[in-house]
Amino acid sequence: MNKIGFIFDLDGVIVDTAKYHYLAWKKLANELGFEFTEDQNELFKGVSRKRCMEILLDIGNIEANTEQFNRWMIEKNVDYLAYIEKMNESEILPDVPKILNYLKENKMPIALGSASKNAKPILEKVHLLHYFDVIADGNNVTKAKPDPEVFLIAAKQLGVAPENCVVFEDAVAGVEAANAAKMVSIGIGNKKILSHADYNFNNFKEIEIEFIKELTERR
Ligand code: B16
Numbered sequence: 001m002n003k004i005g006f007i008f009d010l011d012g013v014i015v016d017t018a019k020y021h022y023l024a025w026k027k028l029a030n031e032l033g034f035e036f037t038e039d040q041n042e043l044f045k046g047v048s049r050k051r052c053m054e055i056l057l058d059i060g061n062i063e064a065n066t067e068q069f070n071r072w073m074i075e076k077n078v079d080y081l082a083y084i085e086k087m088n089e090s091e092i093l094p095d096v097p098k099i100l101n102y103l104k105e106n107k108m109p110i111a112l113g114s115a116s117k118n119a120k121p122i123l124e125k126v127h128l129l130h131y132f133d134v135i136a137d138g139n140n141v142t143k144a145k146p147d148p149e150v151f152l153i154a155a156k157q158l159g160v161a162p163e164n165c166v167v168f169e170d171a172v173a174g175v176e177a178a179n180a181a182k183m184v185s186i187g188i189g190n191k192k193i194l195s196h197a198d199y200n201f202n203n204f205k206e207i208e209i210e211f212i213k214e215l216t217e218r219r
């Protein structure tokens, strides 16, 4: 078996925190006097907090100075953290532990590659933090996905060449980032939307251990 690094996105891959991001952004939008729909929330997936704030203000046609912009971002995050506080193992997406256990048992390096600045507390809440050798997240990066920076940092910290890394992603920007990093991209979710991924699965229930084994043997 070759040494392959496995990099997991967080929101939409390990847990579905998008619903909490949505509720927190919606509350802010409503306070600012406009609606924010679940469809619009799709634009926020995999996108940095700052960029989300910019898109939200565009939707509401609102101009903000830096002080307001930062204050609203903090407000949103405080509301989001209240949801995170209540999370537990039941929110882990189906069969994620099956893959993590297999990788751990076979001593494969595992990293998180997420845009979130709240990644560590979320992994702690759902009791998955101990699986990860490396956490690359919104706190380490200067350039958001689709820039490959977060995945390249993860690979470097794992000590694995980018071309020997496999990325699990649910967002178009994330798949593009993995491809730009010359990593194997695995799209989790709608195949039509994630058509640029090297492989596609609707969820981890569809991923057989045999497939993971093949990835480690082929490279
Ligand atoms: P935070 P991922 C992303 O997570 C979310 O999909 C995106 O909606 C969010 O804005 C971003 O994290 C930043 O999150 O506000 O917690 O720093 O998919 O990259 O794991």
Ligand code: MG
Residues within 6 Å of the ligand: 009, 010, 011, 012, 013, 045, 046, 169, 170, 171, 174
């Ligand atoms: Mg995601």
